[in-house]
Amino acid sequence: MPDQKRLFLLDAYALIFRGYYALIKNPRINSKGKDTSAIMGFTNSLFDVIKRENPDHLAVCFDKDGSAERTEIYEDYKANRDETPDVIRESIPIIKAILKAMHIPVIEISGMEADDIIGTLAKQAEKENYKTFMVTPDKDFGQLVSENIFMYRPARMGNAIEIWGIPEVQKRFGVERPEQVIDYLGMMGDASDNIPGLPGVGDKTAKKFIKQFGSMEALLDNTDQLKGKMKEKVENHAEQGRMSKKLATIFTDCDVQFNAKQYELSKPDVEKVIDIFKDLEFRRLTEQFLKMFNEGAENTDEPKTKDVKQTPGSGQYSLFGNDTSKDDVKAEDFQGYKSLDNTDHHYQYANTTKAIELLIEKMSQQKSVCFDTETTGLNTLDAELVGIAFSWQSHSGFYVPIPKDETESDKRLETLKAFFENEEIEKVGQNLKYDLKVLKNHGVDVKGQLFDTMLAHYIINPDMRHNMDVLAETYLNYSPKPIEALIGKKGKNQGSMRDVELEKITEYAVEDADITLQLKHFFEEELKEAHNQPLFNKLEIPLIRVLADMEIEGIKVDKNVLKDISKSLDKDIEALEQNIYKQADEQFNIGSPKQLGEVLFGKLKIAKKPKKTKSGQYSTAEDVLSYHAKDHQIAQDVLDWRGLTKLQNTYVDALPKQIHEKTGRVHTEFMQTVAATGRLSSTNPNLQNIPIRTERGRMVRKAFVPRNQDYTLLAADYSQIELRIIAALSEEETMIKAFQDGEDIHASTAAKIFDINLDEVTREQRSQAKTVNFGIIYGVSAFGLSNQTNLSRSESKELIETYYKTYPKLRDYIDKQVEFARENEYVKTVMGRRRYLKDINASNRMVRSGAERNAVNAPIQGSAADIIKVAMINIHNKLKEGQYKSKMLLQIHDELIFDIHKSELNELQAMIKSEMENAYKLKVPLDVEVGVGYNWLEAH
Incomplete structure (x- = not known):
C-alpha cells in the first residue's frame, strides 16, 4: 500500500500571536524601526513545519471578520479580547505576501474562523484518505481528532513539538471520544473566547461530569x-450550558473545498521571497x-510524522528533490548583497619587517x-593574537x-606600537573594547x-x-564572509584561526576592517x-x-567563603524541603511546576479559583505564590526554597568555576550595547543580579575581597538618585526642598x-511612602500598590491620589513626558540619549500603556546611567593621572566598587565622593x- 498523503493546515492567527508574544520582551526591530x-x-513556525515534516500538502487558514454565527448566538463572544496590536495588523499583509511568493494557499472566508475552515478541510481530506495535521497551540481542536486527524502543537520555550492523536486527547480532557471535548469546553467554558460555561464547573468537575454523564x-x-449548590447552578444555567456547547463547536461544513492539486507543496518564487526578506532584514x-530550497535542510533527531527521505550520502533532506535549477545558491546571490566574490578589493598582507615599516609610515600619514x-x-x-588588519580607504587594506x-x-608588536x-x-573598530584588551x-x-x-x-538605533x-x-x-568558512562551526571540532592559510585569513580579516571603516563613514552622519555626537x-x-x-583588573573572590555559604545553604534548603513535605503530607519534586501546582491547588486547595497557564496547568509563578504567601506558609516556604536554590546554583556554586587560573580573580564583562536605557549590563558572570534584599543574598558579597592585606574594598553608592532626578526634571519644589534640606525623602513624603x-x-508609613515614591517612576497602579503593601485597593487608590496632590508638578511632568513621546516617538535623558517608543501611539x-510607562521611566533610569558613567570616566582619569595603586573594579547599577591601597584611602575616599556628587549638576544635590570594609558586604 502506498504511503498515505499528509496535509498540514496552519492556524495563522494562533501562530502569529504566539510568535509575537514570544518575542514581546525582546522584540525584533529592523533599521527602519519596524x-x-x-x-x-x-x-519560523512555518519553516519549522516544512523542514521537520516535509509535508505533501499544506495550506494556511485565516480568520476574517470574526465568527458571524457565534456572535449572533452570543453577543459577548470574544468580547473580552483586547484589540489586535497594531504590529500584528500591519504584519498580516506581509505574511500573506510571503505565503503567496511561496505558493502556499491562504484560505479565508468572511464571517468564518480559521478553526471552522481547518475543521471542514480536515474532514474532507479524511474522506480522501489523507492524514491531516492541524498546526495550532489551541486545545479546542482536540474535538476534531480522529484516526487520521491530529493536532500538531508547535515547539515552544525549549519544549518539543507535541502530536495529539486520540490517546493524547483522551488523557488531556478525560474523554472517551474526541468529540466529547466539545462537552468539556461547553461545561467549563473558555475564558480566552469569553464562553461562559456552567458556573462553578472547572477542569476537574467537567472531567467528572463527562465520565458520569457522557455529554452536556x-x-x-x-x-x-x-x-446542593452544584445542582442549583447547573439547573439555573442549563440554557447557558447548551449555548456554550454550541459556541465551542468547530463547524465542519464551511463553504470551502479541499483541492489536492492547489494545496500541494511546490517550489516557491525564490526571488520574490528573498526580496521580501531583504526588506524585512531577515538574514x-x-x-x-x-537551505530548504537548494541545499536541503539539516536533519534533526526530532520524531517526524513519517520518515523523511534522505538525500543520498548527505545527512540532509531536500524539500523538492535534487532537481534544483541552481546548485550552489547563496543568500547574497538572491538578495543582491555585495560580497568578497563580487566586489573589487585590494587586500594585502605585510609579513616582513620592511613591509610593516612601510605600512606604519603610510598609516602615520592618515587621520x-x-x-x-x-x-x-x-x-x-x-586568547593568542594571530594577526591585525588595517584599513583607511574603502575596498583596500x-x-x-x-x-x-x-x-x-x-618584536612585531613593538614595531606596531x-x-x-x-x-x-583616530583608531576605528567594531567592539573596540575587545581589541583594546587583547x-x-x-x-x-x-x-x-x-x-x-x-x-x-547602539546610540542611533538602540533596539536593533x-x-x-x-x-x-x-x-x-x-x-561579509562568515568565520565558519575558515574554521568550521562552533563546537569541539572547530578549528583555530592560527591554522588558517595566510591568503585566506588576509581576505577575511581585512574585509572586516574595510567594512567597519565604511560603516564608520555612514554612522558619523x-x-x-540625531544630535548625539556629544x-x-x-x-x-x-x-x-x-x-x-576594570575587566582586565577583575576582582578577587574567596572560594572558602563560598564553600561555607554553600554548606549553610544545603542545611537551609533541606530544612525547607522537609517543612514543605510535612505541610503537603507527601514528598514530591518542588522544582516541578506541574507537581507543585497539583499539591498546592489540587490537593491543598490554597486558592478558590487557581490561576492556570495556557496549557491548562496550575500556575506557580512567583506573583501567584507571593499572593498566597500571606495566608499559607507552604507558599512562602516554596518561594524561600526557590530563592535559596537559585542563589546556590547561580552564584555560590558557580562563581568558583569562574575564577581565572592565571589571575585568581573573576573578570566580568560590562556590556555597553544591551540595555536601551543606557544602563550597563554585566555578563560572564552577571554580578548585577546578585540578590541583595535577602540576608542570604547579601552574604554572597562577603566572598568578594581585596587583592591582599595592603588593600581594602570601598563601595560608593548614589543615594536615591532616580528620585532626585525625577524631582529635578519635574521641578517639584516640595520634593526638591526635602532633598536640599537633607531630609529622609520617604519619611518626608x-x-x-x-x-x-x-x-x-511610623516605619510602616515610611515603607508605604517608599513604595509609592519608587512606584511612581514605573507607573504603579492601586492594584500594584496594594499587592506590595498591606493596604487595600481603595486605600492604595486614595494614597496615590493624595501623593499627586502633594506633588502636583510630578503629575504634570508625567503628562508632559507622555505628550512629548506621542509627538516625537522618543524621549531623552539629561545628556540627550534617546529612547525610541514606536508603540506610544x-x-x-x-x-x-507599556510605552507610556517607558516614556516616564526611561529618561530617569537613563539619566542615572549617564551620570554614573560621567563619574566613572572622571575617577578613572584621576586615578591614571595620579598614578595611584588603587583601582576601580565594578559598577553595579548606582554603585562603584574600588580596590583601595590603604595608604591612599583618605585621599581617594574624598575624591571619589566628590567626583560622583559633582558628575552632573541638577536642581537637587546628588x-x-x-x-x-574587608569585603564587599562590609564596604556596602
Missing part, C-alpha cells in the same frame, strides 16, 4: 443526580529558506585608520600576521581618539542588533542628524577604556501624604554614601 516580531515568529445534554437531563530566515584583531578565542585573557613564537611576536601609540591618529594583554596601549561602530549604532554582519547587510548591502564622543567612547581596564509631623511617621491599550 517591529518584525509577528512576521518572524510566524515564519445527558448532564442537563439528569440533574436529579447532582446535589537567518533567508539562509534557512535557501583615521580602522583596525581589527584576529585571535584564537573570545576570552581576552587567554593590509593584514599583519603575529607569529606564535613569543620573541618574534614581541609606533602606530597604536600615535595620539594623532592588545593590552600583549603589552600594547592604544592611544588617540576612538570610534566604535557598534557603539555608534549591533553585530557587524547585520550592520553590513543593513547599511552597506554587503554580506547619522550621529550628527553623547558618543564624551561619554560612551571614553567609557570603553574605563571598562576595559509620608509626613506630607499622611498629614502628620515628620517625627510622628498604538491602538492596543496594553501595548500603548548624595553618595561611601563605605569601606
